[in-house]
Amino acid sequence: MTAVVTAPGGIIGSDRDQWAVETHGLVKRFGDNIAVDGVDLRVPRGCAFGYLGPNGAGKTTLIRVLLGLTRADAGTMALLGHEVPRDRAQALARVGAIVDEPRFHGHLTGRQNLQILAAAREPAAKGRISASLERVGMIQRADDKVSKYSMGMRQRLGVAACLIGDPQLLILDEPMNGLDPAGMREMREMILSLVAEGRTVVLSSHLLDEVERTCDAVAIVDHGHIIRQGPINELLQGASLALEVDCSEPDRAAALLAGTLVDANPVVEHLGLSVSFPAGTPRDVFAEVNRLLVEGGISVYRLQAIQASLESWFLQVTTRLGDPE
Amino acid sequence: MTTLQGVEPSAPADAAAPDHRGSWIPTWSMVTTRFMELRRRKGIMITIFVVVIALPTVFLAIRLLLHAVDPKSYGVAGGANIFAGLVAGVMYVFGFIVAAMLGCTAGSIDLSEGMFRHLVVTGRSRLALYLARIPAGLAIIVSMVAVGFAIICLVCSFAAPTTVSYDGATVPAGLSQPAFVNWAGDHWGTVICQFNFNGPNFGNVECGPNGFVGIAKNGVPGAPTSSAGQPTTAQLRAAAMKIAAQNYPDYAAIFLSPPISLMVGSGLWLLLETTIGFIVGLGLGSLLGQRTVSVILMIVLEIVLTPLLSRNRIPYLLNAQRGLVGVATGHLEPNGLITVVGSGGGPGGNLRLPETTTVAVIVILAWLVGWTVLGAWRMAKRDA
Numbered sequence: 001m002t003a004v005v006t007a008p009g010g011i012i013g014s015d016r017d018q019w020a021v022e023t024h025g026l027v028k029r030f031g032d033n034i035a036v037d038g039v040d041l042r043v044p045r046g047c048a049f050g051y052l053g054p055n056g057a058g059k060t061t062l063i064r065v066l067l068g069l070t071r072a073d074a075g076t077m078a079l080l081g082h083e084v085p086r087d088r089a090q091a092l093a094r095v096g097a098i099v100d101e102p103r104f105h106g107h108l109t110g111r112q113n114l115q116i117l118a119a120a121r122e123p124a125a126k127g128r129i130s131a132s133l134e135r136v137g138m139i140q141r142a143d144d145k146v147s148k149y150s151m152g153m154r155q156r157l158g159v160a161a162c163l164i165g166d167p168q169l170l171i172l173d174e175p176m177n178g179l180d181p182a183g184m185r186e187m188r189e190m191i192l193s194l195v196a197e198g199r200t201v202v203l204s205s206h207l208l209d210e211v212e213r214t215c216d217a218v219a220i221v222d223h224g225h226i227i228r229q230g231p232i233n234e235l236l237q238g239a240s241l242a243l244e245v246d247c248s249e250p251d252r253a254a255a256l257l258a259g260t261l262v263d264a265n266p267v268v269e270h271l272g273l274s275v276s277f278p279a280g281t282p283r284d285v286f287a288e289v290n291r292l293l294v295e296g297g298i299s300v301y302r303l304q305a306i307q308a309s310l311e312s313w314f315l316q317v318t319t320r321l322g323d324p325e
Numbered sequence: 326m327t328t329l330q331g332v333e334p335s336a337p338a339d340a341a342a343p344d345h346r347g348s349w350i351p352t353w354s355m356v357t358t359r360f361m362e363l364r365r366r367k368g369i370m371i372t373i374f375v376v377v378i379a380l381p382t383v384f385l386a387i388r389l390l391l392h393a394v395d396p397k398s399y400g401v402a403g404g405a406n407i408f409a410g411l412v413a414g415v416m417y418v419f420g421f422i423v424a425a426m427l428g429c430t431a432g433s434i435d436l437s438e439g440m441f442r443h444l445v446v447t448g449r450s451r452l453a454l455y456l457a458r459i460p461a462g463l464a465i466i467v468s469m470v471a472v473g474f475a476i477i478c479l480v481c482s483f484a485a486p487t488t489v490s491y492d493g494a495t496v497p498a499g500l501s502q503p504a505f506v507n508w509a510g511d512h513w514g515t516v517i518c519q520f521n522f523n524g525p526n527f528g529n530v531e532c533g534p535n536g537f538v539g540i541a542k543n544g545v546p547g548a549p550t551s552s553a554g555q556p557t558t559a560q561l562r563a564a565a566m567k568i569a570a571q572n573y574p575d576y577a578a579i580f581l582s583p584p585i586s587l588m589v590g591s592g593l594w595l596l597l598e599t600t601i602g603f604i605v606g607l608g609l610g611s612l613l614g615q616r617t618v619s620v621i622l623m624i625v626l627e628i629v630l631t632p633l634l635s636r637n638r639i640p641y642l643l644n645a646q647r648g649l650v651g652v653a654t655g656h657l658e659p660n661g662l663i664t665v666v667g668s669g670g671g672p673g674g675n676l677r678l679p680e681t682t683t684v685a686v687i688v689i690l691a692w693l694v695g696w697t698v699l700g701a702w703r704m705a706k707r708d709a
Contacts, residue, residue: 097446116359116440117443
């Protein structure tokens with residue numbers, strides 16, 4: 001798996017072939033509304049890349065621009081090293097994508113729908129239909145009409161449609177929609193196996209847990225801007241620290257910590273005490289908390305550092321922080 | 326989960342075999358899969374079948390049956406007149422409408438059913454995606470219309486009447502001039518009483534409502550008479566043969582079964598009409614992105630606007646009226662068919678808007694090219 005080369009301010013690298021997706025100052029407007037606002041995105045080859053953002057952040061619009069489904073108003077972009085739209089046909093030859101809900105001709109079977117799509121691709125694509133259907137677990141239902149498919153089955157068929165082109169880059173927009181837990185797990189495993197084969201998967205989703213389990217790196221988009229991008233583990237290092245403390249007299253413990261540690265933010269919860277610290281606080285502060293409590297005559301039963309999750313970090317960095325929803 | 330069998334994963338992009346997917350020319354596979362997609366639409370296929378095959382077939386089958394059961398009361402099923410009526414009255418109008426329906430479907434359905442996005446993502450030229458629909462759709466509509474037309478041709482040829490009704494007289498069909506004249510000599514009473522002719526008045530020949538009755542005393546004026554003053558049979562026979570010779574050109578213009586030339590011409594004319602219906606429907610469907618509205622507009626064009634504008638001259642708008650594709654195709658209607666929408670050139674044609682054949686051809690080409698360009702342009706520029 002290719003390592004993601006990043007720096008805090010963005011992804012380093014000048015070789016265009018290094019990136020599966022590369023955009024510079026991409027802009028897409030709908031009237032007065034700017035859906036994509038100067039996006040600079042670089043997705044390294046051979047990784048699972050999460051593209052996250054709240055509803056209406058411009059995720060799908062960016063994907064549509066990348067795929068030539070709609071035109072950009074400004075900026076440049078390249079897929080697999082090919083400039084788009086100038087070399088669009090060459091670029092999309094090795095790209096598979098699901099955008100929004102996958103829809104097909106309902107009066108045809110899944111296999112027949114794939115035959116139509118394979119005909120628009122290279123001649124070898126037709127020979128990959130059965131293998132693609134098998135890979136997504138649809139071979140048994142391949143000859144049923146799509147109108148009889150569930151949402152989850154159409155999602156799988158959408159992935160199969162991507163695979164018939166033997167893509168180097170897959171762009172999947174909310175591929176978990178409509179899948180049951182088992183289906184989500186299979187989809188996750190399939191994405192990981194595709195990445196293991198050296199393919200690049202861009203996963204647009206608001207299911208943060210799934211993205212965290214699946215992706216190596218993410219970009220967070222909000223109001224059309226990319227506000228953070230990089231490997232997940234590096235990004236989470238910049239998230240705030242949290243400590244869960246199980247102790248006697250939590251109220252007195254909270255008061256003690258608040259009066260002693262300037263950066264601590266203790267909150268009494270029904271299971272005990274939760275203390276959060278700003279990003280960048282050294283882990284030594286945990287030992288300091290324990291010492292202060294013990295010296296204050298408070299019994300400490302358990303002290304646990306809480307790993308910052310993508311979800312909590314996402315809520316910190318997006319403007320949705322503090323929204324009632 | 327299994328891996329893609331026989332597929333080398335993540336091959337370099339440039340290693341992909343050149344497939345010319347940026348080319349505007351559709352591949353054979355694109356045409357055949359599009360054909361398959363349209364052919365499996367049960368609703369529209371049943372509609373086309375009913376209109377261009379079942380309708381004329383049932384009509385002709387009923388006529389065959391009735392004639393078989395009661396030949397005296399019911400005429401034969403086929404013949405040139407039935408052919409002319411079915412081709413111009415049914416196949417022309419309804420063939421255009423169902424072709425337009427298929428075209429509108431082909432032009433809009435990818436968009437409304439969400440497949441357009443998948444197809445665009447393949448990187449294939451949008452123009453090629455559009456153009457693939459033309460041979461696919463035409464293969465369907467032309468073959469269906471051809472089947473209906475062939476049934477009409479067969480029945481009208483093989484179940485044609487065996488005698489001609491000429492000036493109310495029953496005459497064998499397909500006679501040469503000498504044979505026709507000989508037949509007239511054998512049926513001189515019928516000929517003298519019922520045929521139109523220029524020449525002496527056979528006032529002495531008594532004719533009733535059903536033809537020849539007898540000879541008047543004064544005989545046939547100008548004809549030699551017998552000693553009793555009555556024309557001889559030989560004299561009447563000679564007069565009838567003379568009349569028949571005068572009438573032969575009109576008789577020869579009557580066909581029992583449609584002549585080959587008329588069937589070929591009508592077939593090509595129907596082919597042109599269905600092609601126009603499909604191409605215009607395809608362009609309109611692609612332009613609007615909606616099937617229902619497109620179909621309604623095409624029906625309005627065919628059964629409201631075209632008859633209306635072809636029957637009435639509107640000052641200062643004559644050239645615009647001539648620009649209507651229905652007027653132009655009506656101008657190319659083969660002689661021998663009944664007139665369609667008031668602008669046909671057939672017998673009794675009511676050519677309200679005279680135009681040259683060149684203008685008609687230019688108008689038709691302009692419609693075909695114009696709607697193709699419009700539909701393809703919209704498809705190329707549309708957000709997917």
